[in-house]
Amino acid sequence: MKLAQALQERSDLQTRLRQLEERLCQNATVQEGEVPAEDPAALLALFFKRSLGQLSQTGEKLTALMITCPVIDKRILEVLGRVVEGSLVKADKILFQGHAESYYSYMLRQPRELWTHPSVLFHYRQDSIKVYRMEANKRTVPIVVYMEEKEYAFPEAVDEALLEIAQDACGKGLIGSIFLIGDGFQGDWMKESLRFLCRGRRVFQGNNLFSKGACCGMQEKLCPGELGKAHVFLGNEKLKSNIGMQVFRGGEESYYALLDAGTSWYEAERTLEVYLQDGNELVLTVLPLIRSGTAKSGKASGGDGVTVRVVLEGLSEGITRLRLHFHMKTEHCLAVEVEDLGFGEFRASSGRTWKDEIEIEQETDKWG
Numbered sequence: 001m002k003l004a005q006a007l008q009e010r011s012d013l014q015t016r017l018r019q020l021e022e023r024l025c026q027n028a029t030v031q032e033g034e035v036p037a038e039d040p041a042a043l044l045a046l047f048f049k050r051s052l053g054q055l056s057q058t059g060e061k062l063t064a065l066m067i068t069c070p071v072i073d074k075r076i077l078e079v080l081g082r083v084v085e086g087s088l089v090k091a092d093k094i095l096f097q098g099h100a101e102s103y104y105s106y107m108l109r110q111p112r113e114l115w116t117h118p119s120v121l122f123h124y125r126q127d128s129i130k131v132y133r134m135e136a137n138k139r140t141v142p143i144v145v146y147m148e149e150k151e152y153a154f155p156e157a158v159d160e161a162l163l164e165i166a167q168d169a170c171g172k173g174l175i176g177s178i179f180l181i182g183d184g185f186q187g188d189w190m191k192e193s194l195r196f197l198c199r200g201r202r203v204f205q206g207n208n209l210f211s212k213g214a215c216c217g218m219q220e221k222l223c224p225g226e227l228g229k230a231h232v233f234l235g236n237e238k239l240k241s242n243i244g245m246q247v248f249r250g251g252e253e254s255y256y257a258l259l260d261a262g263t264s265w266y267e268a269e270r271t272l273e274v275y276l277q278d279g280n281e282l283v284l285t286v287l288p289l290i291r292s293g294t295a296k297s298g299k300a301s302g303g304d305g306v307t308v309r310v311v312l313e314g315l316s317e318g319i320t321r322l323r324l325h326f327h328m329k330t331e332h333c334l335a336v337e338v339e340d341l342g343f344g345e346f347r348a349s350s351g352r353t354w355k356d357e358i359e360i361e362q363e364t365d366k367w368g
Contacts, residue, residue: 045086062091066218100235102213117176124182147235162193178203232262241288269327280315334358
C-alpha cells in the first residue's frame with residue numbers, strides 16, 4: 001500500500017470514528033423515561049469494530065484484549081460483553097479494568113522514585129477534574145497499594161480554581177509524581193497551579209496513560225511478574241478484606257480462605273461443600289487490609305479481624321453436609337447462601353436454603 005493511500009485511509013477512519021463518538025454522546029445520556037434514538041451499546045460495538053478493523057483483516061486471533069473505562073461494575077460488564085460480542089472481535093482473552101487500576105498498572109512499571117511517595121493524577125474531562133491519589137503501605141507483605149478518588153466540579157479552565165484542587169489533593173506531605181491527563185490542560189492558562197505542582201515534584205502531561213496502563217495490566221495478568229506478586233492493589237473496585245473461616249483439615253483447625261482482598265468485588269465468588277458436625281451456625285472471619293473497617297451482620301464481634309456468625313435457623317441437630325455460596329452483591333455487601341444437603345442415608349436433606357447479607361463497612365477517605 002502506498003503511503004498516500006494509507007494516510008488517506010487513516011484520515012477517513014478517524015473521521016468515521018469522530019462521527020461515531022458524536023452519536024455516542026448524543027445517545028448515552030437521556031432523561032429518565034426517555035428512549036435514546038440509537039442503542040448506545042450497538043454504537044459502541046460499531047466503534048470497536050471500526051477501531052479494530054485493520055487488525056481483523058489479518059485473519060489472526062488476538063491473544064488478549066484489555067478494555068479500560070472510568071469505572072467497572074456488573075452493569076457495565078454486561079454492556080461491554082454485548083459490545084464485544086457485537087463487534088465480532090476475536091480474542092483468546094478479553095479483560096476489563098477501571099482507570100484507577102490502569103493507573104496503578106502503569107505506575108508499577110515506572111522508576112521506583114516516582115511512587116516511593118504518593119503519586120497523584122489529575123484527569124480533566126469536560127466540566128470536572130477527577131483526581132486519583134495512589135499510595136503504598138510498604139510495611140505490609142505483600143505491599144498494599146490503595147487508591148483514593150475524588151471528583152471536583154471544574155466548569156471553566158481557571159488557574160486559581162485548579163490551584164485550590166491541587167492544594168487539596170496534594171496536602172502537605174511529600175508527593176513523588178504528578179500526572180496531568182486530558183486536552184483541557186493544554187495551553188498556558190496554568191501558571192500559579194503549575195508552579196505549585198512543580199515545587200519539588202516531577203510533573204508529567206499527556207493523554208494516553210490509561211491506555212498504556214491497560215496494556216501493562218494485560219501483560220501482568222497474562223505473565224505475572226515479581227513486582228506484581230509483591231503488591232496487592234486495593235482500589236474502589238477491589239475487595240479490601242480477606243474473608244475466610246476456620247475449618248478442620250487433617251484433624252487440625254486451620255484458616256480457609258474464601259475471598260481474597262485485591263479481587264475485583266464483582267468477580268469475587270466462591271462455592272464449596274462442608275460438613276457441619278454440630279450446632280447451627282457458620283463462623284466467618286473478615287479481615288480488612290486498610291483502615292479500621294468493620295463487618296457486621298448483627299451477630300458477633302471478634303479479635304484478629306471481625307467474626308461474623310451466620311445462623312441457620314431450624315437446622316436439625318447432628319452432622320450434615322452444606323453447600324455454601326459466597327459472592328459480593330456490592331462493593332460493601334457479602335451475600336451468603338447455604339443449602340442443606342443432608343448426610344447420605346443417616347440424615348435426609350431438608351431441602352432448606354438460608355440466605356444472609358453481611359455489610360462490610362469502611363471509613364471515608366482522607367479527603368472526606
